[in-house]
Structures are given as C-alpha cells and as structure tokens.
C-alpha cells in the first residue's frame with residue numbers, strides 16, 4: 001500500500017479510541033456516522049466547485065487541497081464502518097488486473 005495512505009491509516013486506527021477533546025478524528029467518530037457522511041458530502045461539493053473553478057482560474061491548488069480533504073474524510077468513513085483504504089486499493093488493483101487481461105485478449109483477436 002502507498003506509504004502515506006498506510007501511515008495515515010495507522011493513525012486513523014489509533015484515533016478511533018482517542019479522546020474527542022484532543023483529536024479531530026475521534027471527535028468525528030464520537031458524533032457518529034451521520035456527521036461523518038455530512039462531512040464527506042460537504043468535501044465532495046467543495047471538490048466539485050474547486051474543479052469547476054480550474055476552468056476559469058487555471059489554478060489547481062484548491063482542487064488538490066479539497067481532494068485531500070475528501071479522501072481523508074472518506075477514509076474516516078470507511079474506518080468508522082470497520083473497513084480500511086486497503087480494501088479499496090485491492091478492489092482498484094483487481095479491476096486494473098482484469099482490464100490488463102481484457103486488453104491482452106483484445107490484442108489476440
């Protein structure tokens with residue numbers, strides 16, 4: 001797994017049982033799934049707005065920042081439901097492997 005995602009995943013696992021007073025992640029868990037989903041929705045909207053803004057400003061910094069917020073909150077959502085980012089990466093890898101096989105099959109037609 002990617003080093004940054006792997007290290008962040010470890011911290012998120014630890015923060016699940018941390019104090020909501022000292023940890024933003026623990027605070028989200030203590031507020032529950034609906035609050036986490038609200039944040040995912042909010043960050044998804046902010047990401048879409050930042051992507052649209054690239055067309056007029058040509059500045060991609062906000063889009064990178066908002067996408068990081070979205071990925072982060074999505075990881076908290078998965079963690080809240082006892083899943084982690086590795087499951088998603090495995091699924092992407094599976095699809096990638098499948099598409100590789102399809103490509104080969106098409107080439108041999």
Ligand SMILES: N=c1c2ncn([C@@H]3O[C@H](COP(=O)(O)OP(=O)(O)OP(=O)(O)O)[C@@H](O)[C@H]3O)c2ncn1[C@@H]1O[C@H](COP(=O)(O)O)[C@@H](O)[C@H]1O
Pocket residue numbers: 008011015022023024025026039068069072
């Ligand atoms: N990657 C992040 C990260 N990205 C974004 N955020 C937080 O996500 C929030 C972004 O949402 P908003 O801008 O809406 O902020 P807000 O107004 O404070 O949020 P709400 O009150 O609306 O819920 C900010 O508070 C950011 O600080 C993050 N908070 C933590 N991390 C990572 O998670 C680790 C654990 O964090 P703690 O749980 O705080 O120790 C940290 O070491 C970081 O690596």
